[in-house]
C-alpha cells in the first residue's frame with residue numbers, strides 16, 4: 001500500500017495529472033504507437049518476403065507471352081506476313097503501312113484475335129486505313145487511285161504508327 005501511495009504521489013508531482021488521467025493518456029499513446037507501427041513493414045520481413053513474391057508472380061503467370069524487344073524481321077513477303085496475325089500467341093503481332101512492317105504486339109487488344117481491328121493484323125492495311133474501311137477488298141497495300149485527302153489520312157496513320165510502334169521490316173514482292 002505504501003508503494004501504491006508513493007507511485008500516485010510521484011505521478012502527481014512529476015506530471016501534475018491525477019493517476020486516472022495519467023494512465024488514460026499513457027494507454028492512448030500506446031494505442032497510437034501500435035497503430036502507427038502496424039502501418040509499416042519490418043525491414044527484415046520485407047526483404048525476406050520479396051524473393052518469394054517474385055517467384056510466386058512468375059509461377060502464376062506461365063502462359064503470359066514474354067514482353068521482349070521486338071525481333072527484326074527484315075524482308076517479308078505479304079504471304080509470310082499473314083502468319084503474324086496473332087493466331088499464334090508465340091509469334092509477334094505484325095501489321096504494315098505503306099510496305100513498312102510494325103510490331104503491334106503491345107496492342108493485342110486492338111489487333112489480336114477477337115479485337116476490333118483484328119482484320120488488319122498480318123496485313124498491309126494501307127488502303128483500308130486511308131479509306132477508313134473495314135471492307136476485306138481494301139485490305140491491301142495497293143494505294144493506287146486514292147485522293148489527296150485519303151493519302152493524308154494514311155499519312156496520319158503512318159505517323160501514329162511510327163510514334164507508337166517499332167518498325168521491324170518491310171514488305172518485298174513474292
Ligand code: HEM
Pocket residue numbers: 104107110117128129131132133134164
Ligand atoms: C465509330 C467509329 C470508330 C470509333 C468510335 C473508333 C474508336 C477507336 C478508339 C477509341 C481507339 C483507341 C484509341 C487509342 O486508345 O489509342 C481506336 C483505335 C483504332 N482505330 Fe478506331 N474507331 C472507329 C472507326 C475506325 C475505322 C473506320 C478504322 C479504320 C478502318 C479504325 C481504325 C483504328 C485503328 C487501326 C486503331 C488502333 C490504333 C493503334 O494501334 O493505336 N477505327 N478506335
